[in-house]
């Protein structure tokens with residue numbers, strides 16, 4: 001049976017009227033939820049740690065910025081928008097002691113609750129409002145009158161209207177413009193990890209780099225390899241986004257389409273699908289979550305090394321050079337507060 005999709009007229013901001021909403025963290029998701037909600041007429045305060053680089057940015061955007069514990073004390077609805085690895089520390093130190101009966105704890109990803117890195121008390125609502133897109137796009141699309149499709153999930157309904165609160169939040173951030181549907185913390189967490197590791201981020205970047213390396217190692221110019229394997233990918237994905245795979249195939253040449261349907265399955269073959277299945281099982285068993293928490297708690301040496309290697313890959317140098325020629329591609333500063341990346 002098809003899922004029920006909630007759109008603009010299926011949700012009301014009423015459950016948030018007269019309430020104070022605290023967004024803890026002002027990064028990619030936090031700044032987007034906070035700004036969109038504020039512009040939808042919701043009263044939002046920001047909770048941050050004293051040395052946060054984002055305090056000034058949030059204040060400049062017109063928010064009252066408090067230390068995390070004080071923001072939780074003041075709020076009826078508390079969104080936890082700090083990195084998943086940091087949630088246990090922030091939750092235990094600043095959130096749990098101030099989480100009085102009847103408040104609502106809101107997440108945009110189920111990692112901490114599903115893998116039990118924290119245990120919320122049973123006298124509060126625990127809900128999720130998870131846009132299916134990066135926070136910077138949640139913000140950008142809202143300002144353009146659009147909205148990123150959004151999931152809601154109810155883990156605990158203490159007040160009896162937890163779903164109405166989730167729908168109100170989803171509407172406030174623009175989610176009902178793109179469509180909202182209900183899931184569980186388990187389904188969101190496992191599918192989100194699968195998507196980002198296997199297809200959206202991990203799978204795609206590995207595919208792009210492997211294609212780029214194959215062409216460059218065969219003696220083709222890096223600029224050619226960049227355009228073929230990364231730049232044009234966006235244009236092809238735009239077509240799939242607009243009209244599905246069939247729509248994309250309508251626009252490309254028949255030669256490309258024949259190569260697509262005959263060669264594609266030889267690249268993403270049964271071995272690749274078996275690898276995907278193995279990674280899904282690791283996610284479902286909590287093995288990935290454990291590995292990631294252990295890596296973080298050990299000071300993330302592997303992660304830092306792999307990040308550095310990624311930044312030094314030749315595709316980044318040639319890409320930076322080619323993008324600088326395209327005046328319509330906005331120049332992006334990576335680093336600093338996530339909230340400053342617009």
Ligand SMILES: NC(=O)C1=CN([C@@H]2O[C@H](COP(=O)(O)OP(=O)(O)OC[C@H]3O[C@@H](n4cnc5c(N)ncnc54)[C@H](OP(=O)(O)O)[C@@H]3O)[C@@H](O)[C@H]2O)C=CC1
Nearest residue numbers: 025026027028029048049052053054081082109134135338
């Ligand atoms: N990035 C995304 O688009 C998506 C994220 N999510 C989820 O959203 C949540 C937040 O992730 P994301 O937006 O990427 O996080 P970011 O890394 O972008 O931002 C984290 C924010 O938390 C702040 N912070 C760090 N430590 C503390 C602390 N001890 N007390 C208070 N604030 C703190 C950071 O401060 P400072 O600014 O000083 O660094 C920053 O403002 C996660 O659960 C994630 O899974 C879900 C969907 C997509």
Ligand SMILES: CC[C@](O)(C(C)=O)C(=O)O
Nearest residue numbers: 132133134135192196200
């Ligand atoms: C694809 C990455 C993502 O899952 C997302 C933007 O939805 C994330 O957690 O950042």
